[in-house]
Amino acid sequence: MRLTRYFLPVLKETPSEAQIVSHRLMLRAGMIKQASAGIYSWLPLGYKVLRNVERIVHEEQQRAGHIPMLMPTLQSADLWRESGRYDAYGPEMLRIRDRHERDLLYGPTNEEMITDIFRSHVSSYRDLPMTLYHIQWKFRDEIRPRFGVMRGREFLMKDGYNFDVDYESAIHAYNRHMVSYLRTYERMGLQAIPMRADSGPIGGDDTHEFLVLADTGESEVFYDAAITDLKFGDRKVDYDNRDECAEIVKEWTTPYARTDETHDEAIFNQVPEERRRTSRGIEVGQIFYFGTKYSEPMGATVVNREGQHVPVHMGSHGIGVSRLLGAIIEASHDDNGIIWPEGVTPFHCGIVNLKQGDAEADRACEQLYDALTAKGLEPLYDDREERAGAKFATMDLIGLPWRITVGPRGLKNGVVELTSRKTGESEELSPEVAVARVAEIYGK
Amino acid sequence: MRLTRYFLPVLKETPSEAQIVSHRLMLRAGMIKQASAGIYSWLPLGYKVLRNVERIVHEEQQRAGHIPMLMPTLQSADLWRESGRYDAYGPEMLRIRDRHERDLLYGPTNEEMITDIFRSHVSSYRDLPMTLYHIQWKFRDEIRPRFGVMRGREFLMKDGYNFDVDYESAIHAYNRHMVSYLRTYERMGLQAIPMRADSGPIGGDDTHEFLVLADTGESEVFYDAAITDLKFGDRKVDYDNRDECAEIVKEWTTPYARTDETHDEAIFNQVPEERRRTSRGIEVGQIFYFGTKYSEPMGATVVNREGQHVPVHMGSHGIGVSRLLGAIIEASHDDNGIIWPEGVTPFHCGIVNLKQGDAEADRACEQLYDALTAKGLEPLYDDREERAGAKFATMDLIGLPWRITVGPRGLKNGVVELTSRKTGESEELSPEVAVARVAEIYGK
Numbered sequence: 063m064r065l066t067r068y069f070l071p072v073l074k075e076t077p078s079e080a081q082i083v084s085h086r087l088m089l090r091a092g093m094i095k096q097a098s099a100g101i102y103s104w105l106p107l108g109y110k111v112l113r114n115v116e117r118i119v120h121e122e123q124q125r126a127g128h129i130p131m132l133m134p135t136l137q138s139a140d141l142w143r144e145s146g147r148y149d150a151y152g153p154e155m156l157r158i159r160d161r162h163e164r165d166l167l168y169g170p171t172n173e174e175m176i177t178d179i180f181r182s183h184v185s186s187y188r189d190l191p192m193t194l195y196h197i198q199w200k201f202r203d204e205i206r207p208r209f210g211v212m213r214g215r216e217f218l219m220k221d222g223y224n225f226d227v228d229y230e231s232a233i234h235a236y237n238r239h240m241v242s243y244l245r246t247y248e249r250m251g252l253q254a255i256p257m258r259a260d261s262g263p264i265g266g267d268d269t270h271e272f273l274v275l276a277d278t279g280e281s282e283v284f285y286d287a288a289i290t291d292l293k294f295g296d297r298k299v300d301y302d303n304r305d306e307c308a309e310i311v312k313e314w315t316t317p318y319a320r321t322d323e324t325h326d327e328a329i330f331n332q333v334p335e336e337r338r339r340t341s342r343g344i345e346v347g348q349i350f351y352f353g354t355k356y357s358e359p360m361g362a363t364v365v366n367r368e369g370q371h372v373p374v375h376m377g378s379h380g381i382g383v384s385r386l387l388g389a390i391i392e393a394s395h396d397d398n399g400i401i402w403p404e405g406v407t408p409f410h411c412g413i414v415n416l417k418q419g420d421a422e423a424d425r426a427c428e429q430l431y432d433a434l435t436a437k438g439l440e441p442l443y444d445d446r447e448e449r450a451g452a453k454f455a456t457m458d459l460i461g462l463p464w465r466i467t468v469g470p471r472g473l474k475n476g477v478v479e480l481t482s483r484k485t486g487e488s489e490e491l492s493p494e495v496a497v498a499r500v501a502e503i504y505g506k
Numbered sequence: 507m508r509l510t511r512y513f514l515p516v517l518k519e520t521p522s523e524a525q526i527v528s529h530r531l532m533l534r535a536g537m538i539k540q541a542s543a544g545i546y547s548w549l550p551l552g553y554k555v556l557r558n559v560e561r562i563v564h565e566e567q568q569r570a571g572h573i574p575m576l577m578p579t580l581q582s583a584d585l586w587r588e589s590g591r592y593d594a595y596g597p598e599m600l601r602i603r604d605r606h607e608r609d610l611l612y613g614p615t616n617e618e619m620i621t622d623i624f625r626s627h628v629s630s631y632r633d634l635p636m637t638l639y640h641i642q643w644k645f646r647d648e649i650r651p652r653f654g655v656m657r658g659r660e661f662l663m664k665d666g667y668n669f670d671v672d673y674e675s676a677i678h679a680y681n682r683h684m685v686s687y688l689r690t691y692e693r694m695g696l697q698a699i700p701m702r703a704d705s706g707p708i709g710g711d712d713t714h715e716f717l718v719l720a721d722t723g724e725s726e727v728f729y730d731a732a733i734t735d736l737k738f739g740d741r742k743v744d745y746d747n748r749d750e751c752a753e754i755v756k757e758w759t760t761p762y763a764r765t766d767e768t769h770d771e772a773i774f775n776q777v778p779e780e781r782r783r784t785s786r787g788i789e790v791g792q793i794f795y796f797g798t799k800y801s802e803p804m805g806a807t808v809v810n811r812e813g814q815h816v817p818v819h820m821g822s823h824g825i826g827v828s829r830l831l832g833a834i835i836e837a838s839h840d841d842n843g844i845i846w847p848e849g850v851t852p853f854h855c856g857i858v859n860l861k862q863g864d865a866e867a868d869r870a871c872e873q874l875y876d877a878l879t880a881k882g883l884e885p886l887y888d889d890r891e892e893r894a895g896a897k898f899a900t901m902d903l904i905g906l907p908w909r910i911t912v913g914p915r916g917l918k919n920g921v922v923e924l925t926s927r928k929t930g931e932s933e934e935l936s937p938e939v940a941v942a943r944v945a946e947i948y949g950k
Contacts (some may be wrong), residue, residue, distance in 0.1 A: 069573050069636060071627035095623055097578055098610065103623060104576040106638070112576070129513050132548040132556070134541050134660045135579060135643055136612075153605045158612075161597045161647045166542065168580075168602075179539055179547060183515035192513060194550070199579055199643070203605045216578045 063409065064431075065444045069106050072456055082278045084391035085210030087400050091460045093387075100207025100215030107460060108387070110408035112218065115386050116197055118249050118405065119220045126242040126301045128193040128222055133175050135199050139165035141174040144360055154202045168201035173356050173378055176223045180374065181362040187227040190364065190374070193235060195222030197383060209278075212344070212388035220381040225374045227366055229353070230304075232375035236268060236351045237307040239379040243272055243347055244294045244314065250386065251403020252393060254346050255289055256314050260323040268351040271321060273343030276392040283343040284325050286317035286333045344389045351377040400461030401483050404504065409442035410434070411500050412462040414453045416469035418445060426468050426478070430493055437501040441466075458483065464503065466496050507853065508875075509888045513550050516900055526722045528835035529654030531844050535904045537831075544651025544659030551904060552831070554852035556662065559830050560641055562693050562849065563664045570686040570745045572637040572666055577619050579643050583609035585618040588804055598646045612645035617800050617822055620667045624818065625806040631671040634808065634818070637679060639666030641827060653722075656788070656832035664825040669818045671810055673797070674748075676819035680712060680795045681751040683823040687716055687791055688738045688758065690825065694834060695847020698790050699733055700758055704767040712795040715765060717787030720836040727787040728769050730761035730777045788833045795821040844905030845927050848948065853886035854878070855944050856906040858897045860913030862889060870912050870922070874937055881945040885910075902927065908947065910940050 071092040079096075080086040088094045093108030104112055120130060136158065142148035148155075148167075156168040169175070176194060184192070197220045207215050224235035240256055247254035252274050259271040273283055275290075292314060300306055318333050320326065321343070330338065357363065357373040366372050382389075394401045402408065411434060415427045427443060434441040442462060444453045450469075457465050467479040467488075477490040480499060491499065515536040523540075524530040532538045537552030548556055564574060580602065586592035592599075592611075600612040613619070620638060628636070641664045651659050668679035684700055691698035696718050703715040717727055719734075736758060744750055762777050764770070765787070774782065801807065801817040810816050826833075838845045846852070857874055861867045871887060878885045886906060888897045894913075901909050911923040911932075921934040924943060935943065 067571065069575075069627075069633075069638060092627075095626065097619060098580070098582040098608075101578045101580055101582075103578060103619065105623070106573050106575045109575045109640075127511065129550050131513075131550045131553045134545045134547060136542070136545055136645070136660055138542040138545075156602065156604065158600065158602050160600065161649065164542075175541060175547065179549070182539065183513075183536075189513075194513060196553075201580070205605065216580055 063440070063442050065442060065446055068442070070456075070460070071105065072459055080210065082209050082212070082392070083395060084212065084278075084388040087391055087395060087459070088210055088387070091400060094211065100204055100213070102211060102214060102216075107408050111387055111402070111406055112384060114406045114408070115250060115383055116218070119197060119246060119381055119383060122242050122246040122249070123195050123220070123222065126193075126238055128195050128242075130196065131194055132196045132198060133169070133172050135168055135201070136166045137169045137172075137175055139167055141178055142167065145174050145177075145356055146359065147174070154204065156201045156203045169198075170200050170202045171378070171380075172196070172198075172221055173223065173376075174360070177356045177360045177362045177376070180225055181360060184225070185364055187364050187366045191224065191226050191231055191235060193222055193224040195220060195379075210388055211384045214384065217382065218384040220383055222379045224377050224379070226376075227364060227372070227374065229375055232351055232353070232377055233268075234304045234307060236349060236377050237304070237311045238301050239349045239377070240270060240314070241299055241307050241310045242301070243349065243379075243381065244310070245299075246381065247272065247274075247346065248294045249405045250390060251405050252346070252386075252390060253290060255283075255285060255319050255343070257283060257285070257319045257321050257343075258315075258324045259321055259348065270315070270349055271345050272347040273321065274346055274389045274393055275341050276344050276389065277342055278392055279342035279344040281343050281345060282322040283320070283341050284322075284330050285319035285339050285341070287337040287339050289314070289317040289319050344385075344392060345382070346386055346389050347379075347381040349377065349379040351375075395461070398455070399459035402461045402463055404463050407463050408460070409462050410439040410464070410504055411441045412457045412465040413441050413443040414450070414457060414465060414467045415443070415445060416450050416453075416467060418447045420470055422473055423468055423470055426473055426493060430466060430468065430478070430497065433493070433497045434500065437497065437506045439501060439504060439506055464500055466500070507884070507886050509886060509890055512886070514900075514904070515549065516903055524654065526653050526656070526836070527839060528656065528722075528832040531835055531839060531903070532654055532831070535844060538655065544648055544657070546655060546658060546660070551852050555831055555846070555850055556828060558850045558852070559694060559827055560662070563641060563690060563825055563827060566686050566690040566693070567639050567664070567666065570637075570682055572639050572686075574640065575638055576640045576642060577613070577616050579612055579645070580610045581613045581616075581619055583611055585622055586611065589618050589621075589800055590803065591618070598648065600645045600647045613642075614644050614646045615822070615824075616640070616665055617667065617820075618804070621800045621804045621806045621820070624669055625804060628669070629808055631808050631810045634669055634671050635675055635679060637666055637668040639664060639823075654832055655828045657724075658828065661826065662828040664827055666823045668821050668823070670820075671808060671816070671818070673819055676795055676797070676821055677712075678748045678751060680793060680821050681748070681755045682745050683793045683821070684714060684758070685743055685751050685754045686745070687793065687823075687825065688754070689743075691716065691718075691790065692738045693849045694830065695849050696790070696830075696834060696837060697734060699727075699729060699763050699787070701727060701729070701763045701765050701787075702759075702768045703765055703792065714759070714793055715789050716791040717765065718790055718833045718837055719785050720788050720833065721786055722836050723786035723788040725787050725789060726766040726769075727764070727785050728766075728774050729763040729783050729785070731781040731783050733758065733761040733763050788829075788836060789826070790830055790833050791823075791825040793821065793823040795819075839905070842899070843903035846905045846907055848907050851907050852904070853906050854883040854908070854948055855885045856901045856909040857885050857887040858894070858901060858909060858911045859887070859889060860894050860897075860911060862891045864914055866917055867912055867914055870917055870937060874910060874912065874922070874941065877937070877941045878944065881941065881950045883945060883948060883950055908944055910944075
């Protein structure tokens with residue numbers, strides 16, 4: 063993409079309404095624009111990152127054998143009356159009446175709707191196990207929306223639902239989700255720690271939240287430093303293998319890690335003192351096993367191997383897709399702007415032309431652009447007639463992990479400069495080697 | 507995908523509520539499930555096709571230089587009061603009040619919101635031309651939703667908005683959209699004819715609708731048969747070239763083609779009688795030039811080359827993404843089910859194992875599955891323990907363009923059968939050649 067043909071409305075001033083750094087940087091980098099309280103438009107740069115995060119979630123869900131589908135944003139109130147949650151949910155549910163005076167609501171979650179789909183079509187244990195998921199916009203009418211996309215009202219979430227014939231297989235689904243989430247977050251450059259949590263309005267027995275450590279997190283967290291040494295890496299996982307998944311879950315749940323809701327001082331004090339940590343965390347996902355809480359009242363049963371009708375065992379599993387953008391920025395920025403992890407960056411590499419209009423510099427930039435594109439990479443070429451300082455400031459603000467700087471002086475010596483946004487370190491390389499280096503970084 | 511691990515709830519009976527063939531087939535093929543009147547869940551198979559249609563729209567929009575972004579589903583009523591449409595829109599607009607008694611609405615279209623984004627960030631002709639688009643769920647509270655996704659209430663639409671400094675450049679944007687739409691529909695296996703239309707509540711001077719010919723279409727259409735001979739093909743278009751785009755528009759708008767709204771009997775009668783056609787059509791898109799209708803009341807101005815503040819010239823351009831699935835099926839089916847065009851098919855190829863459990867047949871199917879997958883294709887393998895007839899019926903119903911049938915008898919002779927869903931013709935080939943043939947069809 064050439065910047066002169068893009069829509070990247072960066073702001074010079076820091077918007078006064080933004081209290082936390084991710085909100086400030088998303089506004090300043092032209093990623094979002096508030097439409098109403100807690101409701102945002104995703105400007106082109108923000109939308110690109112949102113799609114990248116969404117793509118990673120899709121890939122990892124499908125790798126674990128989960129099936130994508132899509133439920134609508136609006137739901138009938140009748141379904142929620144069946145489960146008893148219509149009255150219980152409170153004022154955070156956006157209630158709507160249509161032209162025929164029928165009660166609708168903007169879905170905050172989809173347990174009822176997916177249970178209805180299941181009971182309409184599935185009746186035998188032979189069709190199980192099954193996990194269906196979707197990535198769809200949700201609405202929660204927060205009384206005081208704030209922190210940008212971190213606590214918005216309209217937000218994008220992946221929510222998945224497992225259906226299993228018995229407890230053991232439902233617990234495998236729970237474990238499978240935890241494993242796939244660990245890999246999902248790591249691909250986004252995040253360390254998200256699973257912590258024992260409270261189940262809240264979803265209900266259920268077992269639940270873990272995934273928290274990213276950040277000073278601005280809404281939860282206080284307590285953990286054994288040993289957990290931050292764990293890496294998922296590129297291990298190959300057989301998601302059908304119960305023992306293998308259980309083993310990985312054990313690895314991540316053995317070190318102490320809890321939020322203030324479930325914190326137990328006595329157990330925490332058994333962690334060696336030098337490893338005890340207190341911090342703050344941002345919740346980016348949560349998994350639940352809740353058994354027959356919805357299947358029983360809603361009559362979602364299957365015939366089991368013994369020929370008996372039994373309510374199906376369920377769990378639900380969420381990832382806060384739009385919120386993740388805020389969490390990633392909270393965890394990865396400096397005074398000059400965002401530092402995108404390579405897994406989610408909106409463009410793979412920036413190209414800065416120090417002397418726009420200089421025939422040789424222009425030609426070199428075009429060649430770099432074409433060479434990077436030919437490798438399957440997406441560069442952002444700053445081809446504006448601007449001074450170098452302004453171009454660097456924009457690149458730093460929007461946070462592309464790599465920048466290639468092209469100027470007449472370097473070109474005389476046959477080199478361009480490749481700079482890491484994270485370390486600030488630069489290297490002079492021939493254009494060909496610079497392209498090869500960037501391609502190698504992204505595995506292209 | 508292996509069918510035993512998928513969720514494909516096909517129905518044996520024809521649902522009584524469905525009046526048109528696409529609605530019946532989408533329900534029978536397990537593509538959708540009604541959630542409320544005019545609101546659907548997209549089951550896995552339907553969701554896959556929806557994503558394919560969406561992907562083609564994205565690719566062609568970006569090929570034309572248009573910039574993707576995403577606006578929210580809910581909008582503030584205040585913006586619509588500014589344009590004067592809040593009161594004018596009528597009961598099809600879903601009006602919502604939040605917990606703070608603020609008026610919101612579920613967006614049926616986004617002219618106001620995009621104009622607000624534009625005026626907040628753009629002030630010079632130097633940033634133009636610019637076309638922003640998004641693909642987002644919309645809501646129209648139809649009094650009598652019907653025909654499945656063809657006239658739903660919650661529907662997915664691509665809507666794009668061009669911003670230009672003057673009339674001439676806005677007309678180029680109009681032409682550019684028409685050209686890119688021609689290519690978009692053709693990639694989906696559709697012939698969509700641009701027809702002069704009425705502008706309706708969007709307003710404006712120039713507008714064309716794109717209609718797919720089908721007996722169940724909601725509009726009566728009148729056209730010169732010469733237009734159905736036109737093919738876009740794989741011509742290379744420079745979307746920046748005004749003359750080139752205008753030339754293509756001329757090619758498609760010279761033969762007579764109008765809906766009943768703009769039909770002119772006197773002009774129609776000048777078409778040679780043997781080429782005059784009357785038919786019905788399904789609207790799958792519409793483009794508008796409406797000049798300063800929104801920019802003037804909302805104060806969206808730019809400084810032009812002469813230093814004057816002028817209201818920006820705009821147009822809006824829509825493609826009915828979810829509705830397209832219905833239109834494609836109306837245009838491409840037979841008595842046995844759907845016939846997907848290769849551009850949008852949910853799976854590239856079906857594999858039918860005639861004797862599940864037979865070691866050799868199972869092994870051959872697995873090898874085919876792996877070989878197709880290695881080519882970057884996505885096969886659907888019917889690995890159920892079902893009789894052949896039921897497997898064929900399912901494959902015909904869900905409409906994959908190609909099917910490979912594997913049975914012990916053929917394997918003895920070293921062959922499998924490759925069958926075209928469209929023609930019903932079969933060919934006996936070695937498994938390797940069958941894979942190569944399917945890969946070639948899809949350009950893999």
